[in-house]
């Protein structure tokens with residue numbers, strides 16, 4: 035039997051692939067619910083992810099998986115409008131003329147940023163088209179130095195720096211330029227006249243998880259069951275130990291795939307992972323009316339959150355029984371941070387006063403409900419030298435034969451962690467198990 039630790043998208047994808055090829059796989063999930071970071075809340079209509087989710091056009095494996103599971107038609111490509119809040123004003127940032135009229139940049143600033151996003155290096159006056167081809171070349175370059183050199187000081191200070199502050203806080207100095215370049219390439223497709231094309235699954239990504247669960251077989255998934263140990267003999271994995279409400283359980287296993295955060299791998303095997311993770315506090319606020327015109331609002335002005343994401347400006351509110359759904363999110367670098375320490379009621383107050391100061395028309399009395407999720411490990415800090423710290427899928431050399439890893443510290447989750455990366459990590463680890471057992 036192949037034991038899979040974690041019932042998020044990576045673990046379920048691994049189990050699906052293995053069973054499809056005739057292997058017996060069993061998923062163990064510590065929580066009562068499946069889905070991990072892609073778990074959902076109920077609304078008056080379709081469920082909504084606890085943390086905002088969309089797909090980029092460059093992500094293909096998850097689309098193929100949806101097609102295999104009969105959900106291909108349910109993938110929708112929609113325009114997700116972006117805007118930037120700076121000096122008390124919202125500036126739409128999608129269409130060429132919106133960017134050209136952005137008052138905080140000179141024509142030269144816009145030219146330099148435009149060239150970078152088109153992968154053209156204009157330093158030195160002669161355009162070069164291959165500078166950005168190899169991300170690895172920028173792995174050791176600090177993102178700040180890179181952004182200043184490859185755009186302008188002003189673009190860095192008015193744009194990249196506030197975004198890096200929101201995403202990485204005081205860890206921004208450590209982040210590599212390869213991450214930024216990877217993000218620019220990763221974003222995928224833009225409609226020049228409308229904006230960025232992003233994907234969503236009609237009914238929410240929970241439908242994909244449900245389809246995976248059905249394909250794997252609910253009887254092959256144990257929820258409320260935490261894996262507590264992995265035994266090996268003569269460097270070959272032999273047993274998986276788990277705990278549920280009935281007590282301790284032991285299973286004979288030939289292979290184990292750990293599809294969870296690296297700390298779980300560390301606890302179960304003693305492996306040391308040097309990647310640092312950041313946490314997130316993220317609320318969904320259901321409102322009776324729309325707050326803004328945009329899907330994704332980055333914020334340069336002082337605010338207690340890093341971004342406001344109005345989901346129902348991307349997917350229409352009638353899908354949610356007319357509720358307007360706003361994500362308010364902040365990345366957390368340390369458990370000492372005030373927002374991390376706050377109760378749900380205090381967070382609600384913090385968000386409301388922050389929204390009021392940006393949007394004075396925001397009316398608290400029109401809020402239906404607020405739900406808050408917090409998780410101490412939601413994204414790696416993509417610091418310099420990151421790729422050297424990635425955990426290999428096959429851990430036979432490092433731990434014992436038969437142990438594999440498919441969690442967020444795997445290669446498929448670079449340069450940005452995603453559902454697609456989770457599916458790929460699950461598939462890659464399953465493929466390696468199958469190669470071993472052939």
Ligand SMILES: Cc1cc2nc3c(=O)[nH]c(=O)nc-3n(C[C@H](O)[C@H](O)[C@H](O)COP(=O)(O)OP(=O)(O)OC[C@H]3O[C@@H](n4cnc5c(N)ncnc54)[C@H](O)[C@@H]3O)c2cc1C
Pocket residue numbers: 039040041042043044045062063064065068069070071072085086087088089259260261262293294295298314316363412413440441442451452453454455456
């Ligand atoms: C704020 C935020 C925004 C995001 N935005 C997007 C986006 O726009 N688009 C996108 O594609 N992706 C996005 N993601 C990323 C996406 O959610 C993740 O990459 C993906 O869900 C990771 O799946 P996973 O299976 O690797 O890990 P997880 O979802 O973390 O699943 C791991 C599971 O393992 C379980 N577990 C842990 N320890 C044990 C144990 N000892 N025994 C048994 N079970 C255990 C956990 O309970 C968990 O359910 C976002 C994530 C966050 C947090």
